[in-house]
Amino acid sequence: WETWRKRRAGLTVLARYMKLNDITVQTLLGERPDIYVVNAMAWLNDLGGKNRKSNLIAMKTHTSVVLGQFSKMSNISDSPLIKQFTRCLNLNVDSKARYNIIWDIQKLFDHISNSTFSTPEEIQMKAMALLVSFSAARMTELSRMTMKDLDNSQKNKMIIATTIKKGSKVRNETITLNRLESQLCPVDALRIWIQTRMKINIQEESIFWDFKRQTAPSSHYCSQTLTTILRQFGIESPFNGPSIRHATMTKLRASGASVLEVNAFSRHILTSTVVDAFYYRPIQRDLGTLLIQSVRPNKTAWVVQNPEFTVGFENNPAPPKTQGVISMQRCRSRVTNLWGSRYNNINNG
Structure with missing residues (x-):
């Protein structure tokens, strides 16, 4: 309406x-x-x-x-x-970045490493999150992926054919995932999900599955699934599932990857400037903590400026003499003698 x-x-x-x-x-x-x-x-x-x-x-x-x-x-x-x-007439609407800041992708990796994914929905969630993290896949790409698009014939590599639609233009792209010796390996996560998919007897051709409607997933469902895993480790609104793409590209650019490399990784046109304009954002952190850490009180300067607080320490046993160490009492006596001699010189002058 x-x-x-x-x-x-x-x-x-x-x-x-x-x-x-x-x-x-x-x-x-x-x-x-x-x-x-x-x-x-x-x-x-x-x-x-x-x-x-x-x-x-x-x-x-x-x-x-x-x-x-x-x-x-x-x-x-x-x-x-x-x-x-x-x-x-200057009626074109200026595009704005979705987020002004972005969360650290390492938080997602830590959560996956420290969590157990056992149910079919959780296994799919993990596979989907790692696929987006290591390929910057769009939600529409996830919803369109089918088993026919998946090449799982190589041991250390997985290739997925994907389609990107921009208006009436259609581009056929390829996602190549390399196997990693890590709990964060997207290839292993996808293979485990495919095995789980076969066990629960999913007949549809789509790689992923909408467990709520028992049908092929929509891009909205993929976004909701990824939003769920973000909420599990404390990433709140306005960040949602697609923000994983932003966090991934931000990490790559901050780690020294060039714009051309990130464009190729995210399947943008190589001459595109959208990565820096819309995806590369400052990482969210507590700047107040950073300010506190940068303040280091100078205790020695405080004692020299407030000698009255040293009363009572003179009677304590002196520590063993070591080269380069002067007791507080000797230090005060030297300062007193120095100022006394200067005072006498001024009066005599």
């Missing part, structure tokens, strides 16, 4: 423009409805007002969606005419 309410708000302005210019609905369902959308946006821009920009964005977004469903131009939102006009 909320979505249609917003669309109706965008269409209302277009309806006013159509009424003023005697434009019929059948005209908008023709070959080039984008021309009428741009003309309507130009008319709305000339009207001005406080809500000019928000009304223009609403009209462009929701009108394009509706006309894309019913007109002969299905990809109206990709119209060069609309894109150019939007750029001229």
Whole structure:
């Protein structure tokens, strides 16, 4: 209902423009409805007002969606005419990073190393978390992976074919996982999950499984599963399952990996700048503790500045004499004699 309410708000302005210019609905369902959308946006821009920009964005977004469903131009939102006009009016919405800071991926590794995963859901959760950690897999990639995409023929390596969709563009990529002599090995975790998957007799082709609905998982289910493991070791909202990708890429960049290396690792275009712009974030930590650790009180300076607190120590037995060590009493007597001699010299002068 909320979505249609917003669309109706965008269409209302277009309806006013159509009424003023005697434009019929059948005209908008023709070959080039984008021309009428741009003309309507130009008319709305000339009207001005406080809500000019928000009304223009609403009209462009929701009108394009509706006309894309019913007109002969299905990809109206990709119209060069609309894109150019939007750029001229500076209507493009600036993208922002999802997180300003990110948690340390080592916390996830420590939790996995110190925990036992025994039930099928827990085994899948571990395999999914390690797969995302060592491949920066997207939630949509996890939901689309099938057993046919998995090449498990090599002993020390596992290869997974994956598909990345950006709008109408589809890219076929490959994830290569190397076996590690560690509890954090993603290859071993996936192989254990595949064995478990066979034992519980899952017939679907998808690698992972939605235990709640007993069907192939959606990207939302994958995100929820990974969010569950984050909550187990204290990572709270707003961080969720996909934040594992952010933590992984942050660790790689902070450890010296180049942008090109991380782009290849995360299956971005090699010339892309999104890693540093949206994924590489400062690691979350308690800066107050850092401030306290940096303060080191100078006890010797405090004693020299407050000699009255040394009264009573003179009668204590002196420690064994060692080279380079002077007792407190001798130190005070030397200081007294030094200042006394200076005082006499000043008076005589």
